[in-house]
Amino acid sequence: MLALNLLKYELFSRWGVILGWGLGLGLFGIMYVAIYPQFEDKMAVLSEIPFYKAIGIDLGSFEGFIASSLVLNVPVILAIYVIVSSSDTLAGEEDKGTLELIVTMPLKRWQIVTTKAIALTIVTFMVLMITGATSALTLIWVRQSVEVNVSTSELFVAVMSCMPITLVFLMMGLFFSAWLPNRKTAATAATVVFLVSYFAEILAGIVPALAVIKPFILFHYFDSGATVFFIGVQAKDVWTLLVIAAIFFALALISFQRRDITVGQWPWQRAKAGDTLT
């Protein structure tokens, strides 16, 4: 059973985030969709750049341009929010002292983690919905001046396809927040994993010898090419990311179950009885 009132508070306290990030990313989407007609002729030249080709960016078509700019950048930008807020959720609240009162309520610890995870997931989903909707609405206007092979619903779905990989970073942040001693460490660890994953995907696209590591890179399971419009979102990739997110969530549950609140220690730092005092 969820702590519904806690969920209500968590959502209520984040309505500004939904609005701010939703509108911010929405404007980002509007900008990329609306800007294309102005640069359509020049984009063909950019598409010949070998570096872009190597990392799978195709700027020669509207579909490729939107995928390589909007669809690729949305989860990157949104990762900043989910890492900051998920690491703030447990370790951050512990640092601030508000977690002590919540854990002394008659709630099981898994209820607290699950409620907070659901709240963050809903917020992230809402932000993406706003981004997808505003981008799709802009497309209706753009289609009057440029010939495109993307429908508004395809664009909306492509933006929403950012959800699984964003969810992975969210749950990863939550896990680090439950496992590591403070918010700063948790946010740093999640950011490092994110950056390594992002740049490893680029490098693996440039250096053929690194192709072997692709299955271990999170962004490998996220399609930010024009294929996302033509072939659609790959269910296998979505499930892979959702399973990884679920694993991080399970690790967060286990870590929080064992966590000593207010102590701020690494799990292995706790001494056993009989240890020599220093």
Place this chain on the structure above:
Amino acid sequence: MTDHVIETKELTVYYGHQRGIVDVDLFVRRGEIFGFLGPNGAGKTTAQRVLMDVIRPTSGRAAVFGLDCQRQGTALRKRVGYLPGELSLYPHMKADSFLRMLASLRNANVNTSFRNQLIERLDLDPSRKIHAYSRGNKQKIGIIAAFMSKPELLMLDEPTSGLDPLMQQVVLELVREAKEEGRTVFFSSHNLPEVQAVCDRVGIIRNGELVRTDRVENLTHQQFKRLQIRFRTLPATDAFTIDGVKELTRDESSVTLEIRSGFAEVMERAAGYGVEDLETLPVTLEEIFLAFYDEPDEDDDRVSA
């Protein structure tokens, strides 16, 4: 069936290699107000946090209402109102909404009129956002949150901290009323006069170890005596140089002594100078407490918690 609401057995918490509490054996009876005394860092908060399953013991056992604090924490926390020592509230919520949220998280049928009574008695305006309150007002919110569901056990860590003297008295009245209703109060403090004013029994914790538990009146009578003796002939300055006896003051006819042991010898020596009057001076809990802390301890590494 035991009437112990709280019971700990060899309860020990280490923070890494630093000691929190060591081998604490403690019980609190149903319906009593138990004062948990100690200076900052002695281990009072650590013990309460273990009882509320905020932190886990390194060894030993802790039970509240006979329920294991860790395995049955959810069930026991339904019956406990807790006021943390370091109270932090959600700053962007209004006090009223915050209290309603806590009530709903407890699944408790909070009597609104009782909650309003608490708000009135503590002179709080609950319509403001928490970040706008002073420290004292935030403390009042914490106190209302702990008391409002009329829990069977109140676990209060420094409840009067940050309050003005009038409000401190209100809180002590609330504690007394809880006792009158048959509820139990575990009251941690380093404010000794207030502990003496409301508590039935006290436990004194020193460097993580529970050094004494007793009724307040036993402690104030048994730990040491303070005698003022008026003599016909004033004794020499070394007349009471006896182990366990300290001369505190003297004037032209009387001597004040603090006697921990050797009472018979004091009486014997005093008789030689012609005792005209003898008065036992009251000893406060504060003095008893300080006496415990005057005693040297080889292992004096305290931790904050």
